[in-house]
Amino acid sequence: MSLDTTAPILVQPETEEMILARQRKAVHRRRRNTWLLRLAIVVAWLGSWELTATYFIDPFFYSKPSLIWARLAHWFTVGTDFGSIWYQMWTTVSEAVLGFLIGAAAGVVLGVILGRSQYLADVLAPFIKAANAVPRIVLASLFVIWFGLGLGSKVATVIVLVFFAVFFNAFTGAREVDRNLIDNARILGARRLQVLKSIVLPSATSWILSSLHTAFGFALIGAVVGEYAGSKAGVGFLISNAQGTFDSAGIYAAMIIITVVALVAEWGIGHLENRLLRWRPSMSHTSDQAVI
Amino acid sequence: MSSPLIELIGATKRFPSGTGSVHTAVRDLNLTVQPGEFVAVVGPTGCGKSTTLSLVSGLQPASAGEVYVNGERVTSIPDGVGYMFQNDAVMPWRSVLDNVASGPRFRGVPKVEARETAADWVERVGLGGFERYYPHQLSGGMRKRVALAQTLVNKPRILLMDEPFSALDVQTRSLMQDELLRLWSGSEAAVIFVTHDLEEAIALADKVVVLTTSPATVKDVFEVGLPRPRKVEELRITEDFLRIYREVWESLRVEVEKARMKGAANVA
Numbered sequence: 361m362s363l364d365t366t367a368p369i370l371v372q373p374e375t376e377e378m379i380l381a382r383q384r385k386a387v388h389r390r391r392r393n394t395w396l397l398r399l400a401i402v403v404a405w406l407g408s409w410e411l412t413a414t415y416f417i418d419p420f421f422y423s424k425p426s427l428i429w430a431r432l433a434h435w436f437t438v439g440t441d442f443g444s445i446w447y448q449m450w451t452t453v454s455e456a457v458l459g460f461l462i463g464a465a466a467g468v469v470l471g472v473i474l475g476r477s478q479y480l481a482d483v484l485a486p487f488i489k490a491a492n493a494v495p496r497i498v499l500a501s502l503f504v505i506w507f508g509l510g511l512g513s514k515v516a517t518v519i520v521l522v523f524f525a526v527f528f529n530a531f532t533g534a535r536e537v538d539r540n541l542i543d544n545a546r547i548l549g550a551r552r553l554q555v556l557k558s559i560v561l562p563s564a565t566s567w568i569l570s571s572l573h574t575a576f577g578f579a580l581i582g583a584v585v586g587e588y589a590g591s592k593a594g595v596g597f598l599i600s601n602a603q604g605t606f607d608s609a610g611i612y613a614a615m616i617i618i619t620v621v622a623l624v625a626e627w628g629i630g631h632l633e634n635r636l637l638r639w640r641p642s643m644s645h646t647s648d649q650a651v652i
Numbered sequence: 653m654s655s656p657l658i659e660l661i662g663a664t665k666r667f668p669s670g671t672g673s674v675h676t677a678v679r680d681l682n683l684t685v686q687p688g689e690f691v692a693v694v695g696p697t698g699c700g701k702s703t704t705l706s707l708v709s710g711l712q713p714a715s716a717g718e719v720y721v722n723g724e725r726v727t728s729i730p731d732g733v734g735y736m737f738q739n740d741a742v743m744p745w746r747s748v749l750d751n752v753a754s755g756p757r758f759r760g761v762p763k764v765e766a767r768e769t770a771a772d773w774v775e776r777v778g779l780g781g782f783e784r785y786y787p788h789q790l791s792g793g794m795r796k797r798v799a800l801a802q803t804l805v806n807k808p809r810i811l812l813m814d815e816p817f818s819a820l821d822v823q824t825r826s827l828m829q830d831e832l833l834r835l836w837s838g839s840e841a842a843v844i845f846v847t848h849d850l851e852e853a854i855a856l857a858d859k860v861v862v863l864t865t866s867p868a869t870v871k872d873v874f875e876v877g878l879p880r881p882r883k884v885e886e887l888r889i890t891e892d893f894l895r896i897y898r899e900v901w902e903s904l905r906v907e908v909e910k911a912r913m914k915g916a917a918n919v920a
Binding site for chain 2: 538540541543544545546547548549550551554558559562563565638639640641
């Protein structure tokens with residue numbers, strides 16, 4: 361390619377402000393375009409659904425965005441057939457959170473213990489592998505028989521789902537601790553418990569925290585499935601009831617509510633992660649969002 | 653002369669090599685270190701220098717022979733031992749100040765007091781102003797300073813150093829060597845400094861111990877009569893330094909060549 365020298369362009373040296381302004385503008389434009397494109401995707405998706413459901417397919421089975429929106433509006437203004445929507449959400453979220461806390465704590469404790477004790481880990485490995493292979497979601501039905509229709513059966517379901525998600529990460533995290541760091545701490549005068557507290561736990565923290573994202577997703581699934589298996593309230597109960605009355609809009613509406621709850625929780629956990637892991641070099645944000 | 657601070661008598665370390673045989677890392681090693689003495693241990697790569705240190709630190713028990721620190725047989729980590737590892741061993745989740753305060757905290761010193769002592773040491777190793785930084789925000793040389801302060805804050809009578817500066821670039825390394833000598837000169841601690849860099853060994857130490865190729869045992873011991881205080885960079889080009897260097901290298905060269913032959917035989 362030859363260089364066309366039609367008019368001599370006077371190249372002025374860029375000032376610092378110009379460089380910064382140019383960069384700011386590029387960042388701004390990129391962010392705006394990202395959001396516009398996202399909006400376009402949502403509009404295209406919902407619009408085509410709305411049109412197809414209006415003209416070609418039966419909205420009784422497939423529902424459509426306007427019906428779902430109307431159902432959501434009805435729930436939040438008038439309430440569901442079984443009481444306020446806030447009560448249903450509170451029921452599900454409290455089950456999920458309670459089970460999540462217990463399951464995560466148990467997972468961390470057992471994971472760290474087995475991660476530090478090769479012998480115990482060897483002894484228990486086949487049992488843990490087997491327990492992990494069991495389709496645990498089915499236990500929800502059993503728990504309804506054991507613990508009744510109330511809170512207990514849902515929390516139990518959540519615990520068995522959350523436990524394994526956290527356990528395996530805590531285990532790996534505790535096992536992969538840098539030998540050098542432990543030796544160094546011991547030379548500096550740390551006793552066994554101090555090594556655990558000041559070396560093993562902090563090293564495992566990034567592993568544990570990354571598992572909490574997935575684990576909270578599991579917690580919500582556990583609570584909803586538990587309610588679905590048998591209950592008197594909760595978002596899962598709404599879904600079960602909507603299914604019984606061929607109310608597809610109701611199922612979608614409940615799904616949306618759970619999705620929003622999961623996103624809020626995801627944000628909270630991400631926040632916690634950033635606070636606890638301030639010491640890490642800026643990490644690439646690849647939080648694996650759980651799929652509900 | 654007073655009784656030695658560190659004494660290894662016929663120390664031997666053997667462990668399973670993983671391929672069914674038993675590997676002898678250190679064989680029949682005799683070494684004494686006096687209080688306040690700076691001893692450098694050199695030997696071919698992979699000969700068992702680090703193992704020698706872990707025997708003295710009590711991190712690993714000897715398979716045979718005896719190891720005494722302070723006149724007492726080593727069965728666990730002895731009192732007054734500091735250890736600087738080859739790789740970074742600072743805690744990435746603690747700030748510079750909290751890293752340095754770790755030793756006193758582990759030993760039960762109240763938090764405020766531990767931090768005061770630590771702040772003093774952070775200053776002494778030349779990191780004043782970086783107290784709140786996390787290790788990943790520091791350069792390699794600065795992290796070594798943190799490790800040094802972390803070790804020295806416990807006032808060790810014995811300082812074990814396992815190629816602590818080998819990962820640093822040449823300029824930073826000689827800077828750290830000077831820093832080490834400056835900090836050590838006021839401490840009266842005995843040092844065992846393991847390195848494969850003969851220049852470093854002679855520049856720092858009172859006594860250079862040459863180990864044989866694996867399994868390691870003491871081949872020769874050279875006294876380094878160079879006056880202190882020393883400036884590492886300037887010392888390196890003096891006649892006396894070069895004379896000692898040639899003398900020690902004559903002894904070390906044979907072992908390095910043996911190690912190379914063995915390495916070549918393993919590859920073939």
